Amino acid sequence: MTETSTDTAAGQVAERAPWPAGRYGRRRERRGLSRPAVLALAAVAALVFTLIGVRLYSAYGDGDYTASVTKFDEITDTQVVVTFLIRMPADGEAVCLVRARDKNGAEVGQQEVAVRPGPEPERTMVTHRLVTTARPVTGEVKGCHPA
Template identity: 50%
Template structure:
């Protein structure tokens, strides 16, 4: 009986996590980062989302030690379904990389 209840609990948690973080209609692909200075990096990325739905994408920059030196939420407008974005991310130190963390529906 305890094993069955534990199994149901684990299954419930797995379903909840899948619904929160599993497959979504929002995808982001970093194509490049460039123009790196002591206080910025330019990120180029492509967002695929449901047509007619704006998105919010999280981008960040890291320094040589791996610490985060910049983070922002970038709003991607409604149409079209696939959008190429260029975003200048301000940083608090010299970045060595730029990353896209993910996208979600704008609330």
């Protein structure tokens, strides 16, 4: 049997390129986004986040008008009496959305209630009788806003 040498004359193994040189052209260098494109994307992102922030503030941000239910009672097949405490500015009036839900969570009654500040506007107590279409299990205030 004859021996075949894989060594070159210098005693090292010859390295092969993965592709034959010059056959497929040269590789393109990866280019990033241009500076104007990056600035335009940043401006669009800032605008989108600003619009989202405005939308969220209009839905949840007005802390001057807050309400919390203190009790709901006198539950029958056609009504619930909801008592809630509302905090509002001394010179303001509010409109609160009061609703009732049944045992499955479906809304069975809803009404907007106009509220004027009491002697202590920070602690105005309101009692409202809400008419329902079915027997409710809860009465709640969904939210309040300036009138």
